Amino acid sequence: MATNVTETTNTNQDRTEETTAMASLTTCVAGRNVIHGPSIWTDLLELFKRHPDPVYFGDGSPDKDLIPLERLKEASIRAWDDAPGCLGYGEQQGFAPLRDLIVERMRPLGIEGSADRILVTSGSTQGLDLACRVFLEPGDVVLLENPTFLGATEIFRAYEARLVPVDTDADGMVMDALEAALIAEPRTKMIYTIPTFQNPTGSTMPLERRQRLVELARQHNVAVLEDDPYSELRYDGDVVAPLVALDHNVIYLGTFSKTIAPGIRCGWTLAPAGIHRLLVANREVSDISNDRIMMRTVYHAAEGFLTDHVAGSLDVYRSRRDAMLGALGEYLPETVTWSHPDGGFFVWITLPEHINATDLANQAADNGVIYFPGHWFYPNADEFNSIRLSYSTVPEDRIVEGIRRLGETLRSAPGA
Amino acid sequence: MATNVTETTNTNQDRTEETTAMASLTTCVAGRNVIHGPSIWTDLLELFKRHPDPVYFGDGSPDKDLIPLERLKEASIRAWDDAPGCLGYGEQQGFAPLRDLIVERMRPLGIEGSADRILVTSGSTQGLDLACRVFLEPGDVVLLENPTFLGATEIFRAYEARLVPVDTDADGMVMDALEAALIAEPRTKMIYTIPTFQNPTGSTMPLERRQRLVELARQHNVAVLEDDPYSELRYDGDVVAPLVALDHNVIYLGTFSKTIAPGIRCGWTLAPAGIHRLLVANREVSDISNDRIMMRTVYHAAEGFLTDHVAGSLDVYRSRRDAMLGALGEYLPETVTWSHPDGGFFVWITLPEHINATDLANQAADNGVIYFPGHWFYPNADEFNSIRLSYSTVPEDRIVEGIRRLGETLRSAPGA
Numbered sequence: 009m010a011t012n013v014t015e016t017t018n019t020n021q022d023r024t025e026e027t028t029a030m031a032s033l034t035t036c037v038a039g040r041n042v043i044h045g046p047s048i049w050t051d052l053l054e055l056f057k058r059h060p061d062p063v064y065f066g067d068g069s070p071d072k073d074l075i076p077l078e079r080l081k082e083a084s085i086r087a088w089d090d091a092p093g094c095l096g097y098g099e100q101q102g103f104a105p106l107r108d109l110i111v112e113r114m115r116p117l118g119i120e121g122s123a124d125r126i127l128v129t130s131g132s133t134q135g136l137d138l139a140c141r142v143f144l145e146p147g148d149v150v151l152l153e154n155p156t157f158l159g160a161t162e163i164f165r166a167y168e169a170r171l172v173p174v175d176t177d178a179d180g181m182v183m184d185a186l187e188a189a190l191i192a193e194p195r196t197k198m199i200y201t202i203p204t205f206q207n208p209t210g211s212t213m214p215l216e217r218r219q220r221l222v223e224l225a226r227q228h229n230v231a232v233l234e235d236d237p238y239s240e241l242r243y244d245g246d247v248v249a250p251l252v253a254l255d256h257n258v259i260y261l262g263t264f265s266k267t268i269a270p271g272i273r274c275g276w277t278l279a280p281a282g283i284h285r286l287l288v289a290n291r292e293v294s295d296i297s298n299d300r301i302m303m304r305t306v307y308h309a310a311e312g313f314l315t316d317h318v319a320g321s322l323d324v325y326r327s328r329r330d331a332m333l334g335a336l337g338e339y340l341p342e343t344v345t346w347s348h349p350d351g352g353f354f355v356w357i358t359l360p361e362h363i364n365a366t367d368l369a370n371q372a373a374d375n376g377v378i379y380f381p382g383h384w385f386y387p388n389a390d391e392f393n394s395i396r397l398s399y400s401t402v403p404e405d406r407i408v409e410g411i412r413r414l415g416e417t418l419r420s421a422p423g424a
Numbered sequence: 425m426a427t428n429v430t431e432t433t434n435t436n437q438d439r440t441e442e443t444t445a446m447a448s449l450t451t452c453v454a455g456r457n458v459i460h461g462p463s464i465w466t467d468l469l470e471l472f473k474r475h476p477d478p479v480y481f482g483d484g485s486p487d488k489d490l491i492p493l494e495r496l497k498e499a500s501i502r503a504w505d506d507a508p509g510c511l512g513y514g515e516q517q518g519f520a521p522l523r524d525l526i527v528e529r530m531r532p533l534g535i536e537g538s539a540d541r542i543l544v545t546s547g548s549t550q551g552l553d554l555a556c557r558v559f560l561e562p563g564d565v566v567l568l569e570n571p572t573f574l575g576a577t578e579i580f581r582a583y584e585a586r587l588v589p590v591d592t593d594a595d596g597m598v599m600d601a602l603e604a605a606l607i608a609e610p611r612t613k614m615i616y617t618i619p620t621f622q623n624p625t626g627s628t629m630p631l632e633r634r635q636r637l638v639e640l641a642r643q644h645n646v647a648v649l650e651d652d653p654y655s656e657l658r659y660d661g662d663v664v665a666p667l668v669a670l671d672h673n674v675i676y677l678g679t680f681s682k683t684i685a686p687g688i689r690c691g692w693t694l695a696p697a698g699i700h701r702l703l704v705a706n707r708e709v710s711d712i713s714n715d716r717i718m719m720r721t722v723y724h725a726a727e728g729f730l731t732d733h734v735a736g737s738l739d740v741y742r743s744r745r746d747a748m749l750g751a752l753g754e755y756l757p758e759t760v761t762w763s764h765p766d767g768g769f770f771v772w773i774t775l776p777e778h779i780n781a782t783d784l785a786n787q788a789a790d791n792g793v794i795y796f797p798g799h800w801f802y803p804n805a806d807e808f809n810s811i812r813l814s815y816s817t818v819p820e821d822r823i824v825e826g827i828r829r830l831g832e833t834l835r836s837a838p839g840a
Contacts, residue, residue, distance in 0.1 A: 032645050033673055034698040036613060038561045044705035069512045077511075081504035084717070088497035095493075095687035096485045130546065130711035137710050141582075145454045159709075166557075166709045197452060229448050257449055271511035271716035282450040289460035293575075293582045294553050295546035299715045300687035301500070 043165040048158075048384060055373035063410030065379045065397040068207065068353060072401070074324060075269045076317050080309060087304035094300050100292050102128025102276070103303040109310040110262065110276050117239055118253040119260070125284045127291060128298050132237060132263040132275035134291075136160055139198070139233050139259055140167040141290040142283060148197040151189050151230075153181050155385030155394070157207045160200055160235065170195070171387040178347065180206060180213035183220045190228045198231045203251060205238035205352025208385045208396035212350060215248055222255035231283075232258045237266050238352035240318055243326035245350045256280055259287075264306055266353070267318050274298060274306050325353070331404040332397065332411065339415030353400040356382070359393040363421055366392055371421070377413040459581045464574075464800060471789035479826030481795045481813040484623065484769060488817070490740060491685045492733050496725060503720035510716050516708050518544025518692070519719040525726040526692050530678065533655055534669040537676075541700045543707060544714050548653060548679040548691035550707075552576055555614070555649050555675055556583040557706040558699060564613040567605050567646075569597050571772075571801030571810070573623045576616055576651065586611070587803040594763065596622060596629035599636045606644045614647045619667060621654035621768025624801045624812035628766060631664055638671035647699075648674045653682050654768035656734055659742035661766045672696055675703075680722055682769070683734050690714060690722050741769070747820040748813065748827065755831030769816035772798070775809040779837055782808055787836070793829040 056062060101107065107123035114121050129135045136159075144150070146168035152160070154173030164171055172193055175185040181201055190196055199221070203213040213221075225232045234251045252260040263275035277287055291297070309317075332355055336346050340357075347356040359365055366381040382394025395414075399407055472478060517523065523539035530537050545551045552575075560566070562584035568576070570589030580587055588609055591601040597617055606612055615637070619629040629637075641648045650667040668676040679691035693703055707713070725733075748771055752762050756773075763772040775781055782797040798810025815823055 033647055033696065034702075036645065036647070037558050037699075037702060038564075041558060041702050041706070044702060047708075067512070072509055072512060075511050077504065077507055081501065081507075084500055084504060085497065088493065088500060091493055091497075093488055095491050095685035096483070096488060097686045099687075130715075133709075134711035142453050142457060148454075163709045166706070229452065231449055231452070269511035270513045271515075271713075273711065273713065273715045280449065283453075286450075286453060286457050286460060290457070290582070292463075293549075293579045294710065295550035295689065297687075297689065299546075299689045299718050301721075302715045302718060305717075 040166055040168055043162065052378070055369060055378050058370070058373040059376040062373060062376045062378050063402060063406050063413065065377065065399070065402065065410060067398050067401040069270050070266055070321065070400060071324065072269075074321050076309075076313065079313050079317075080268070080305065083308035083312065084301070084305040086308045087301050090304050091301060094304070097296060099300055099303070100297050101288055102126065102298060103300065103307055106303050106307040106310065107276075109307060113240075113310065114262065114278070117247055118249045119278070120253070121278045125278055125281055127277045127279075127284065127287050128303060129275045129277060129291070130273040130295070130298055131265055131270065132235060132261040133159060133163070134294070135261040135275055135277040136163045136233070136235070138277065138287045138290050138294070139231070139261075140164060140169070141294075142286045143197045143231055144169050145197075147195065149193045149195045150198045150200055151186065151193070151196055152200040152387060153202065153206065154387065155208055155382060155391070156200070156387065157202060157235065158384050161387050164200070169197075172196075173387045176209065176211065178211055179217060180209075180211045181217070181221070183217050183224070186221065187224055190224060190230070196228065196230050198233055199225055200233045200235065201251070202235045202237075204236055204248065205241065205349055205354070207238075207352070208354050208380070208382065209356040210347040210349030210352055210354045211356075212248060218249065218251050218254055222251055222258065226255070226257070233261065234258050235261045237261075237263045240267050241322065241325060241353070242351035243322055243329060252278060259283060267314065267321075268306065268309060272302055272306065274302060325400055328399040328402065328404055328407060329355070331407045332399040335408045335411035339412045341415070341418055344418065353398045355397045355399065357395040357397060359395065359418070361393050363418070364392045365395045368417065368421055372414060372417045375413045375417045377410045377417065379414070456582055456584055459578065468794070471785060471794050474786070474789040475792040478789060478792045478794050479818060479822050479829065481793065481815070481818065481826060483814050483817040485686050486682055486737065486816060487740070488685075490737050492725075492729065495729050495733075496684070496721065499724035499728065500717070500721040502724045503717050506720050507717065510720070513712060515716055515719070516713050517704055518542065518714060519716065519723055522719050522723040522726065523692075525723060526678065529656075529726065530694070533663055534665045535676070535694070536669070537694045541694055541697055543693045543695075543700065543703050544719060545691045545693060545707070546689040546711070546714055547681055547686065548651060548677040549575060549579070550710070551677040551691055551693040552579045552649070552651070554693065554703045554706050554710070555647070555677075556580060556585070557710075558702045559613045559647050560585050561613075563611065565609045565611045566614045566616055567602065567609070567612055568616040568803060569618065569622065570803065571624055571798060571807070572616070572803065573618060573651065574800050577803050580616070585613075588612075589803045592625065592627065594627055595633060596625075596627045597633070597637070599633050599640070602637065603640055606640060606646070612644065612646050614649055615641055616649045616651065617667070618651045618653075620652055620664065621657065621765055621770070623654075623768070624770050624796070624798065625772040626763040626765030626768055626770045627772075628664060634665065634667050634670055638667055638674065642671070642673070649677065650674050651677045653677075653679045656683050657738065657741060657769070658767035659738055659745060668694060675699060683730065683737075684722065684725060688718055688722065690718060741816055744815040744818065744820060744823060745771070747823045748815040751824045751827035755828045757831070757834055760834065769814045771813045771815065773811040773813060775811065775834070777809050779834070780808045781811045784833065784837055788830060788833045791829045791833045793826045793833065795830070
């Protein structure tokens with residue numbers, strides 16, 4: 009995915025001048041830009057043109073119909089009423105009462121945080137970016153689940169890290185494989201993991217693996233980056249302690265993107281004091297702070313209705329997950345297997361090895377179903393027989409119809 | 425300002441464990457973190473303790489009493505009403521109607537932009553950061569005004585750039601000095617300039633210098649980063665064409681921080697297409713997008729009342745500038761000179777060479793006046809006889825009183 013900096017021809021004189029000089033400016037960009045190739049969204053938009061009414065299983069968002077807009081608007085009005093004096097520069101760490109509430113929200117997960125080690129970020133994407141700023145030199149190694157969250161791999165690559173995928177099974181990252189990687193890769197700076205309701209697989213790492221992971225990280229003196237956007241969205245079973253509850257040295261990334269909405273760009277980091285201080289310092293030179301009105305809006309939401317809102321959403325998402333698991337059993341060929349998530353947004357489908365899910369995406373779209381090909385989630389893009397399905401934004405009857413269409417597509421695939 | 429990562433002693437067992445392991449984690453942070461020393465705000469807060477009612481000339485913000493809170497709140501309510509469907513991920517470039525309005529707002533400055541080359545950013549701080557991501561490798565050279573904006577130098581240093589200051593006079597950057605620097609520094613990637621109502625000096629670069637600057641940049645194939653937060657705040661005289669109006673290859677940074685409020689974190693970049701595409705791509709891996717509600721709030725403000733609001737603010741700021749210039753003439757010793765800005769927020773004071781404005785800051789604070797020592801703004805911190813004063817947030821009578829106190833302090837300085 010090398011950057012293509014060649015410009016198209018223009019007729020206008022000004023534009024032509026611009027093109028000429030700009031082509032030379034683009035020759036002096038930094039090496040890190042080589043990662044910015046065509047976006048997957050370009051391909052996706054093409055798929056949408058193939059059917060009048062496709063079922064879209066791609067979203068990693070909460071359902072927009074569940075977003076509590078009216079109550080958020082009221083919280084926002086209160087935030088503006090609080091505003092005199094709060095609209096200057098400031099609050100680099102984040103609005104203090106919001107940080108206190110974040111500590112409260114993490115407690116049911118077993119996390120004993122403290123507000124002075126929390127940094128409010130522009131989504132957990134920025135938390136990831138800042139952790140990279142703190143730790144990564146070009147050529148440093150990041151160990152991560154195989155497959156893992158596409159957005160994270162793009163960030164690590166922007167810091168010119170070398171990504172070393174670690175094998176996973178139905179219980180997440182395999183610890184013997186992690187230990188072998190730590191030994192084989194002395195330049196490892198960081199282990200990146202999504203231990204709970206993983207993206208893309210939906211798997212959850214059991215407690216014993218978590219304990220071993222933080223022990224291995226300590227032994228090898230590498231940072232652990234725990235990305236935890238989905239823990240509050242558990243539909244079954246008991247909480248499994250987050251890594252940061254087992255070891256204060258873990259750098260934890262939380263977000264309101266899944267419990268409120270992605271568009272408000274509000275997440276947080278919890279880190280040990282020395283690392284926290286560097287995260288804050290790096291945040292100052294990135295963009296200073298979050299929007300101060302939205303931090304107060306989220307505060308009023310979190311102290312008011314958010315817990316109830318999340319509890320209500322769980323019922324909807326649980327039913328959708330159940331609808332998807334049921335339909336998969338009904339409509340998919342016996343050669344196909346899938347994960348059984350206890351929470352989060354995703355089910356991971358494994359096809360027979362000879363079926364290429366990326367090639368199949370066009371036929372699926374013609375047949376009215378759009379999914380994310382699994383190979384997008386493999387850092388080395390070396391596996392092609394898997395599919396990520398999200399059920400979070402699709403009503404139950406549409407889920408059933410979408411899986412029916414997927415089953416039909418799969419059955420017609422050569423050799424399925 | 426090397427990073428001090430040593431932790432203080434803790435008594436609690438957990439904290440001690442954390443401290444030990446964390447000390448070792450902080451040994452593996454990336455080299456770029458070495459820049460994050462103690463913040464100037466620590467020193468400033470100490471100064472505030474020295475007098476019961478100090479006059480504070482440090483702010484780089486609009487006056488909070490001028491921020492149109494009620495109308496912004498109404499704009500925000502409209503934004504929430506527009507919200508259904510807009511709270512997912514998306515709008516990486518920024519809300520399209522806001523980008524159209526930004527194009528409109530730049531037209532009176534002589535800028536013919538286009539919305540498809542605008543990226544909405546989290547303040548112009550993020551624009552600076554993204555431009556660094558696009559261009560800078562460690563060791564690359566950035567040429568900049570001496571003195572210049574402290575926040576910018578911190579960002580360039582976070583990219584491990586080498587900063588080469590270029591001489592300035594009352595008309596801003598001296599072009600012969602710039603040319604000499606371009607020849608002497610073949611690794612120059614970027615010229616950073618604030619040509620209009622410069623921070624910290626208040627100077628404005630005349631048209632002929634601007635034309636020469638963009639010519640020199642083309643000849644040497646280096647990027648020009650034009651930071652322009654103050655152009656809309658002109659109190660006297662005619663618009664001088666921004667650099668980007670003279671050459672489409674300039675990367676222009678605009679912001680609503682001075683015309684609305686810093687706390688909303690909303691600015692923009694305007695760049696040639698090839699560079700714009702890379703700015704957007706780098707934005708995606710930084711934090712995806714601005715808060716989508718606030719982008720709509722700013723849109724409703726910009727299409728509604730913002731032009732009137734800015735016009736009204738000009739009268740207030742003009743009177744404050746005049747009050748400051750008048751008081752400087754009345755109270756400062758004849759050995760002192762200062763700039764005469766046509767707009768923006770700052771006046772730059774030059775003291776006799778033997779007076780150290782940094783040392784004097786404590787006495788000034790005891791005497792009830794707080795300023796930013798000029799040496800903070802010299803990239804090499806090699807000049808000590810200057811002071812930045814901001815008049816934007818201080819009522820006229822307090823400006824006069826503050827300058828009277830400053831004059832008293834200066835007269836009592838040894839050898840003033």
